[in-house]
Amino acid sequence: MTVSIIHALAHWILGVFRPGTGRRRAGTHPAAAAPARVRERRPGPAVVPLPVPRSPYGLPVLLDGARTAPIRPYVLAAERAEQERERERARQTRRRVALVLAADFGVDLDLHVVGAERAA
Template sequence: MTVSIIHALAHWILGVVRPGTGRRRAGTHPAATPARVPERRPGPAVVPLPEPRSPYGLPLMLDGARTAPIRPYVLAAERVDQERERERARQTRRRVALVVAADFGVDLDLHVVGAERVA
């Protein structure tokens, strides 16, 4: 018996304190009366909107002779790559010359003009 009284009291307190679900309040509001719409007065003349424009610019064709076909930073990167390739080719030729000289016993100092006097 004591437990049912405690449950009933807790249920009643929660019913008073707890926020409502909104179901009981749905029909209590009076129906909204339509607002009175004021009469429309004639206003200024309507100006038509301009024609839509492409977000990518004007529809003019580009002149290929006046525009750069490639970006300058791409050309600079290609120049750096070409210089690296040239340097690798020079280094490869030097290595091959040294290997040939070592294998066949060629003294490279004799082939350099003026080197035999120093050696």
């Protein structure tokens, strides 16, 4: 008797959690699609088509290698920035030397200023 109860319980659990067999869908038919409504086209502004994209590799004109830069522009920009920093360091060094000479030895390096000889 206990075995039949266990079997009945297992059969019921499998019936609940087993995937469907598809019997319920066997007799149904898909609904017919509704016919699409045709809209009237109103005259509007003329549509200008976009130009066809072209690859530069397919052009009949060859690229001139002498006129193109062989290096990336960001590399040139970094080199220019480094040169500018070097120039600024050199200017700052000259200013510091002039300040030390003026403060310690009384040497005035600003001879290009008009009247600087009389002021010093």
